[in-house]
Amino acid sequence: MNDTELDEMLNQWKAPEPGAELRGRIRGMQPRKRRFAWPSWHLSKGLFAGVAAGAVMCLFGISVAFPQVFAPSSARFNLISESGVYNDNGSFTVREARVSTAVHGKEIILKRNIPDNVLMSLHMRFFDMIHQWLGMSDDGSPSSISSDCSMPGTAVAGHATVLGYQTAIIRYPESQSDNSRYTEWRAPDLDCITMKWVVEKPAANGGFRITSERRPLIVRINHAQ
Amino acid sequence: MDTDSLLPPLFRFAYRMTGSVADAEDIVQECFLAALRPNSTYDASRTPMRTYLFGVARNQALKLLAKRPVTAEDDECVSDAPSPERAAFHTQLEAAVARAVRRLPEGQREVLILAHYEELPLAEIARVMEIEVTAVKSRLQRARTQLKETLAAYATGTERRR
Numbered sequence: 001m002n003d004t005e006l007d008e009m010l011n012q013w014k015a016p017e018p019g020a021e022l023r024g025r026i027r028g029m030q031p032r033k034r035r036f037a038w039p040s041w042h043l044s045k046g047l048f049a050g051v052a053a054g055a056v057m058c059l060f061g062i063s064v065a066f067p068q069v070f071a072p073s074s075a076r077f078n079l080i081s082e083s084g085v086y087n088d089n090g091s092f093t094v095r096e097a098r099v100s101t102a103v104h105g106k107e108i109i110l111k112r113n114i115p116d117n118v119l120m121s122l123h124m125r126f127f128d129m130i131h132q133w134l135g136m137s138d139d140g141s142p143s144s145i146s147s148d149c150s151m152p153g154t155a156v157a158g159h160a161t162v163l164g165y166q167t168a169i170i171r172y173p174e175s176q177s178d179n180s181r182y183t184e185w186r187a188p189d190l191d192c193i194t195m196k197w198v199v200e201k202p203a204a205n206g207g208f209r210i211t212s213e214r215r216p217l218i219v220r221i222n223h224a225q
Numbered sequence: 226m227d228t229d230s231l232l233p234p235l236f237r238f239a240y241r242m243t244g245s246v247a248d249a250e251d252i253v254q255e256c257f258l259a260a261l262r263p264n265s266t267y268d269a270s271r272t273p274m275r276t277y278l279f280g281v282a283r284n285q286a287l288k289l290l291a292k293r294p295v296t297a298e299d300d301e302c303v304s305d306a307p308s309p310e311r312a313a314f315h316t317q318l319e320a321a322v323a324r325a326v327r328r329l330p331e332g333q334r335e336v337l338i339l340a341h342y343e344e345l346p347l348a349e350i351a352r353v354m355e356i357e358v359t360a361v362k363s364r365l366q367r368a369r370t371q372l373k374e375t376l377a378a379y380a381t382g383t384e385r386r387r
Contacts, residue, residue, distance in 0.1 A: 001373045001376070001377055001380040003369070005380050006369060006372060006373055006376070006380075007341070009318065009322055009372075009376050009379060009380060010322055010326070010337075010341055010342075010372070012318045012319045012322050013241070013319050013322040013323050013326065013342075014319065015236075015237040015240045015241055015342070016236075016240060016246060017233055017236070017237075018232050018233060018236040018249075018250070018253065019250075022232070022236070022250050022253065022254070023228075023229075023232060025254060026228045026232055026253070026254065026257050027228060029254075029257050029258065029261055
């Protein structure tokens, strides 16, 4: 018997084909391809609530752990100030107290508190921290402020002494929407920090009345220049 | 995984190894389960799926054959007096070939089925059986020689009926 004859003989042995039932069973075993599916609405709500709660906790933790990136004492100087609004009866309500410093006219808030609003204080601390980080990475010339603290589009309306520091009074153009005007007092010796500002609105008598103001309280020099 | 193309050759291999449709179905099912289960050892970067599945089928078949006692049917001798009817002769020839193949030593039987019936390349058979290609060639040669001797009487019969 030669090889061809053997092959022909071997080919006489037929094997059955797998049945349909087996094919079905094997196909049923196939792992289903996982398709991306958006979570259900209920899951989305839970997810959103979880993420929101996590974000709040994170915010709280960061704000407590890092009340400020720059320690106030590490800045050349600290300006402690408060800002608020004047009520109709003439009384003043403090809306915010802050410790800040400045670099080339750019104010960096080191710490601030919103009276009677802990959550908002934490919220603001978080954003101040972000701003401080951004300030740290800044190239040091964020604005085109000049040595006398004047800026393009503004005029130095005069000079005044605030807490013993010479300041340039910068008056901005009146607002087109409500005719309010904004004036600030910048101190050249303190990196042109805005020591004071006021917002004035037209009064019934034709003049202007101050509606809100920043009041400088203390300037603390930490390092001799 | 393309089960439609892999299933028939695996099933045929399992059937020819065990001689039982039910056993072949169990073996094939186990093959695909082995490949699909989470802790599967299958590594697509190292082994083609077909080779892996034939390896699993082989192991399953050997395991099953080791447990199964030799039956009277397995030992049934090929009749020395084939029927004069052509159809009957072919039926007997088929049974004789099946018996002759099943009576081959285990290693030779696997090689013959994979090489002749499933037309796997020798290198792939070597990977399935985890032996050298030279050993595959050797076993195939011995298997064919043995079959020529066993089926010689039928070859004469075939010639007579042509």
